[in-house]
Amino acid sequence: MAHIVDSLTHPFGFVGFNPTARPGDVDYGLIFTSGNDLGFSNGAGPKANNPTQVQRLDTVVGAILRFDPRSPSVTGGAKGLGDYTIPKGNVFAADGDPKTLGEIYAYGFRNAHRISWDRNDGTMFASGIGMNHIEEINIVRNGENYGWMKREGYFDNGVTRPGVNPGQLFALPAEILEGRQKDGFTYPVTIYDHRDGQAITGGFAYYGRIPALRGKFVFGDITRGRVFVADVAAMKKADDGVPRTVAPVEEVQIFVRDAQGNRIYTSFRELVEKTNGATLPRADLHISISRDGELLLTSGQDGMVRVLVPEGASSSTR
Numbered sequence: 441m442a443h444i445v446d447s448l449t450h451p452f453g454f455v456g457f458n459p460t461a462r463p464g465d466v467d468y469g470l471i472f473t474s475g476n477d478l479g480f481s482n483g484a485g486p487k488a489n490n491p492t493q494v495q496r497l498d499t500v501v502g503a504i505l506r507f508d509p510r511s512p513s514v515t516g517g518a519k520g521l522g523d524y525t526i527p528k529g530n531v532f533a534a535d536g537d538p539k540t541l542g543e544i545y546a547y548g549f550r551n552a553h554r555i556s557w558d559r560n561d562g563t564m565f566a567s568g569i570g571m572n573h574i575e576e577i578n579i580v581r582n583g584e585n586y587g588w589m590k591r592e593g594y595f596d597n598g599v600t601r602p603g604v605n606p607g608q609l610f611a612l613p614a615e616i617l618e619g620r621q622k623d624g625f626t627y628p629v630t631i632y633d634h635r636d637g638q639a640i641t642g643g644f645a646y647y648g649r650i651p652a653l654r655g656k657f658v659f660g661d662i663t664r665g666r667v668f669v670a671d672v673a674a675m676k677k678a679d680d681g682v683p684r685t686v687a688p689v690e691e692v693q694i695f696v697r698d699a700q701g702n703r704i705y706t707s708f709r710e711l712v713e714k715t716n717g718a719t720l721p722r723a724d725l726h727i728s729i730s731r732d733g734e735l736l737l738t739s740g741q742d743g744m745v746r747v748l749v750p751e752g753a754s755s756s757t758r
């Protein structure tokens with residue numbers, strides 16, 4: 441089951457800086473972190489069916505945090521839960537409410553385990569691993585609530601309904617789904633469901649050497665090893681306050697060349713299985729980006745680092 445895989449693979453989530461921030465920008469020098477919901481929603485334990493567990497602002501569980509890693513003794517600023525400084529620009533630092541934690545940047549995630557920024561305009565993206573049905577990519581903004589566990593994707597989570605299997609999703613009322621009525625949540629800009637995968641990887645807005653991928657957000661599925669893209673412009677357009685509108689997902693066809701230079705169509709999973717000489721229960725795909733903006737595909741199953749390269753390049757596997 442996907443949620444068991446997730447909790448084994450991504451207990452700690454993301455820790456890093458916004459690489460597009462320059463001195464004077466609001467994000468400059470601030471660390472972002474994310475983490476999973478510590479199993480609050482993983483179908484076990486006394487809190488598993490309580491949708492308020494990750495809808496609270498007095499806990500960092502399920503939240504993306506933004507803080508200045510310097511001690512308040514250095515900055516003279518406000519102390520957070522740890523010995524770091526809370527930025528005044530965080531919505532919940534500036535709300536005058538001591539019960540809402542000022543380090544929270546955005547909340548209501550189940551497991552927004554990877555974060556990246558579009559180098560062209562600084563748009564912040566988070567990949568969120570779903571529980572029973574929906575994998576999602578969100579555009580993240582200060583102070584917003586991304587809905588888990590009241591929502592999964594643009595569906596109403598059955599956990600909010602008495603007597604219902606918490607894994608069951610329901611359609612939102614039409615007026616909310618179509619954006620005519622607001623419900624206080626921010627919805628994903630791209631989703632796929634568990635017919636197509638089980639756990640979304642991190643992803644990146646790509647502007648590298650491969651023409652077919654330029655302007656696409658490249659991501660994939662950890663378990664199945666499928667590589668997906670969504671159009672970056674379509675994702676930003678889907679960030680429109682209308683839950684129903686999301687950017688379509690396409691699958692990337694990977695190929696390698698044999699010794700004679702013939703194109704051999706394959707998949708990431710097949711490549712890993714070939715290296716290991718065995719069929720694997722999971723591909724264990726992870727995607728990283730190099731300094732020059734190219735994409736690295738790795739798997740914990742075989743330890744290889746593979747690079748996606750353009751059509752004319754000498755090798756697509758290294």
Ligand SMILES: [Ca+2]
Binds near residue numbers: 537541542
């Ligand atoms: Ca506060």
Ligand SMILES: [Ca+2]
Binds near residue numbers: 678679681684
């Ligand atoms: Ca939308």
